[in-house]
Amino acid sequence: MSNGQHMTDVEADRYVRYAVNRGFATLTLDSPHNRNAISGRLVDELLQGLRDAAADNDVRGVVLTHTGGTFCAGADLSETGGDVSSRTRQMAALLRAIVELPKPVIARIDGHVRAGGMGLVGACDIAVAGPRSTFALTEVRLGLAASIISLTVLPRIDARAASRYLLTGEKFGAHEAEAIGLISESAEDPEDTVEELLDQLRQASPQGLAESKTLTTRSVLADFDRYTDELTAQSARLFESEEAREGMMAFLQKRPPRWASGPVRG
Numbered sequence: 001m002s003n004g005q006h007m008t009d010v011e012a013d014r015y016v017r018y019a020v021n022r023g024f025a026t027l028t029l030d031s032p033h034n035r036n037a038i039s040g041r042l043v044d045e046l047l048q049g050l051r052d053a054a055a056d057n058d059v060r061g062v063v064l065t066h067t068g069g070t071f072c073a074g075a076d077l078s079e080t081g082g083d084v085s086s087r088t089r090q091m092a093a094l095l096r097a098i099v100e101l102p103k104p105v106i107a108r109i110d111g112h113v114r115a116g117g118m119g120l121v122g123a124c125d126i127a128v129a130g131p132r133s134t135f136a137l138t139e140v141r142l143g144l145a146a147s148i149i150s151l152t153v154l155p156r157i158d159a160r161a162a163s164r165y166l167l168t169g170e171k172f173g174a175h176e177a178e179a180i181g182l183i184s185e186s187a188e189d190p191e192d193t194v195e196e197l198l199d200q201l202r203q204a205s206p207q208g209l210a211e212s213k214t215l216t217t218r219s220v221l222a223d224f225d226r227y228t229d230e231l232t233a234q235s236a237r238l239f240e241s242e243e244a245r246e247g248m249m250a251f252l253q254k255r256p257p258r259w260a261s262g263p264v265r266g
Contacts, residue, residue: 016045018052023060024198025053028067035073036066038116040087042076043094050097061104061201061209063194064124069132071109072117077248084236091116092148092228098123099152099217099224102210104201108194109133109183118182119149122156125213126197127183129174130190135182136171141260142251143243147235151227155220157181 015031027049029036036042053059066072079087098105098120107121110130115138121127137153139146146153146166154162161180165172174186187193201209238244243259250257 014045015039015042016049018049020056020059022198023058023202024063025049025056025059025061026063026065027053028065029072030067032068034076034078035068035070035112036117037073037076038091039076039079040090043090046094047097050101053103054101057206059103060204060206061106061198062101063106063108063198064098064120065108066111068111070112070114071107071133072113072120074115074117074138077252084239085232088148088232088235089228091119092151092224092232095119095123095148095152096221096224099220102213103206104209104213106194106197107183108190110190114138115146116149118146119152121182122149122152122154125216128185128187128190128193128197129177129183130187131174133174133177133186134171135173135177136169137165138169140167141169141257142247143241143245143257144238144247145234147231147238148228150231151223152220153182155223 015029015036017026017028017030019026019028027046029042029046031037031039031042050062053062075087075091104125105123107124107127107129109121109127110132113121113133113135115136118135118137121135137146137149150166157165157180161182164170165180174183177183178186185193204212246259247257250260
């Protein structure tokens with residue numbers, strides 16, 4: 001087997017694809033077997049992509065996007081074994097790496113976003129979503145809470161929307177996501193809209209981008225420092241609870257959990 005063929009096979013096996021074009025690195029979530037769920041491997045590859053982008057002086061910023069009809073389905077519930085706190089801290093490290101990256105990160109979405117995927121969207125500096133996009137903070141329906149991802153989601157959305165969507169777990173579309181501040185723009189063609197934004201960013205200096213980003217992320221990073229330990233403990237406590245075990249088992253078995261009841265209408 002030639003080296004070229006070997007590299008092709010390795011790249012084909014990746015959960016996150018990395019490519020650079022015209023000064024921007026694109027990180028593409030490509031784990032179709034679990035709808036780009038947040039597995040340990042996907043997190044590791046995303047972190048490596050962010051490190052590669054940070055180290056490349058020719059990279060002005062990062063585009064975070066996806067293959068298929070789902071941007072990110074949330075946590076990979078097949079990885080519920082092991083140390084919950086370690087997995088939670090890994091997720092916190094990923095979100096913080098996006099926020100701390102001294103280059104803008106732009107999310108390009110045209111698919112479903114659930115649970116932990118919402119944290120990725122919130123961590124990005126700019127987010128554009130297309131007409132196929134839907135969003136939901138589904139943790140409450142699994143006996144959980146949006147613990148760690150609240151660090152990046154809550155600063156983005158207004159208080160009334162936070163109360164509604166964290167408590168109901170209901171889904172909403174791109175126009176609502178724009179109205180509440182979760183995304184920057186709802187677009188019929190998210191790829192074209194993101195390209196227009198990249199052209200704007202190409203007019204900015206790397207120093208100007210880095211220093212301007214620090215102004216917008218200071219309070220978010222302060223909350224990471226202040227609350228990560230507390231939220232990690234909350235997440236671990238909930239994941240190990242009887243209600244969460246029932247919620248996750250019901251999800252995997254595609255049935256309602258014991259506590260759910262249907263609507264009653266007169």
